[in-house]
Amino acid sequence: MRYSQQRQLIREIVTRTNSHPTADWIFKQTKKIIPNISLGTVYRNLKQLEEKGEIDTIYDGNIVRYDWNVESHDHLKCTECGDLIDIHFKHDKFKSIVKRKFKFDANSVEMKIIGTCSKHAKK
Amino acid sequence: MRYSQQRQLIREIVTRTNSHPTADWIFKQTKKIIPNISLGTVYRNLKQLEEKGEIDTIYDGNIVRYDWNVESHDHLKCTECGDLIDIHFKHDKFKSIVKRKFKFDANSVEMKIIGTCSKHAKK
DNA sequence: ATAGTAAATAGTAATCATTCCTATTATTAT
DNA sequence: ATAATAATAGGAATGATTACTATTTACTAT
Numbered sequence A, B: 001m002r003y004s005q006q007r008q009l010i011r012e013i014v015t016r017t018n019s020h021p022t023a024d025w026i027f028k029q030t031k032k033i034i035p036n037i038s039l040g041t042v043y044r045n046l047k048q049l050e051e052k053g054e055i056d057t058i059y060d061g062n063i064v065r066y067d068w069n070v071e072s073h074d075h076l077k078c079t080e081c082g083d084l085i086d087i088h089f090k091h092d093k094f095k096s097i098v099k100r101k102f103k104f105d106a107n108s109v110e111m112k113i114i115g116t117c118s119k120h121a122k123k
Numbered sequence C: 001a002t003a004g005t006a007a008a009t010a011g012t013a014a015t016c017a018t019t020c021c022t023a024t025t026a027t028t029a030t
Numbered sequence D: 001a002t003a004a005t006a007a008t009a010g011g012a013a014t015g016a017t018t019a020c021t022a023t024t025t026a027c028t029a030t
Helices: A005-015 A023-033 A039-051 A092-102 B005-015 B023-033 B039-051 B092-102
Strands: A056-060 A063-067 A074-078 A084-087 A105-116 B056-060 B063-067 B074-078 B084-087 B105-116
Touching: A005 A023, A005 A039, A023 A039, A023 A063, A039 A056, A084 B092, A092 A105, A092 B084, A092 B105, A105 B092, B005 B023, B005 B039, B023 B039, B023 B063, B039 B056, B092 B105
Parallel strands: A074 A105, B074 B105
Antiparallel strands: A056 A063, A074 A084, A105 B105, B056 B063, B074 B084
């Protein structure tokens, strides 16, 4: 994989935010630096970076978000503001349960807890 | 909400499968009975049935699947065959943890375990 | 440094799932 | 049976993503 300014910029933008950005948001950020960058370039590079294991993709409902944090972790999704908050749970127990009950070999576990975050708690 | 053949058929098709079908699959099934049914009708009715709480939507990666089982439950996703297998876990502990640690009021928990099912276990 | 190469890009067209629009049809209360 | 209006079929529109292609760029061997 050969160097490119575009890929390096995309990598930096994803690395520098905790907002789990979408491809379109990343595209808008890159345009501030490389005005004629194309959206296809953003998508192509995000896919390559994911394949290399440098970033992670998160399916948030039917939209795709990207995350520099490739360690297994879970998310809290606030229905009021849409924010995704990172949280880490141990999943070993679940993996062993499904192995025993279903002979299912678990590779990873994705957990999302939906509710309202502290900023938007209903009184 | 007024009766319609189309909606009744869609309801029956979703109810009679455990395959967590997509809108397109449901559309193909309905066409066998009502050949000139339109895809928009399928989507509109699936949405209405979900709003009434008769069915559930599942986001499987970036595609939407529908499920007659509206009770909270989790899924095992086989990376070999794509099948979704239903499983039920208790989530109370997670809800209380995020309440304590993040002041996050959890409504629901979605858990997906990714791996290989017994039919496709690697030797 | 230069030329040859293959990878990467910009720009645009195509695809896919889903939603929207509208004239027509079907259901239901009277 | 009729009027009111919910629901439909068919097709256009949308939005996210992928594919295509001519041009540009990065790397390699000279």
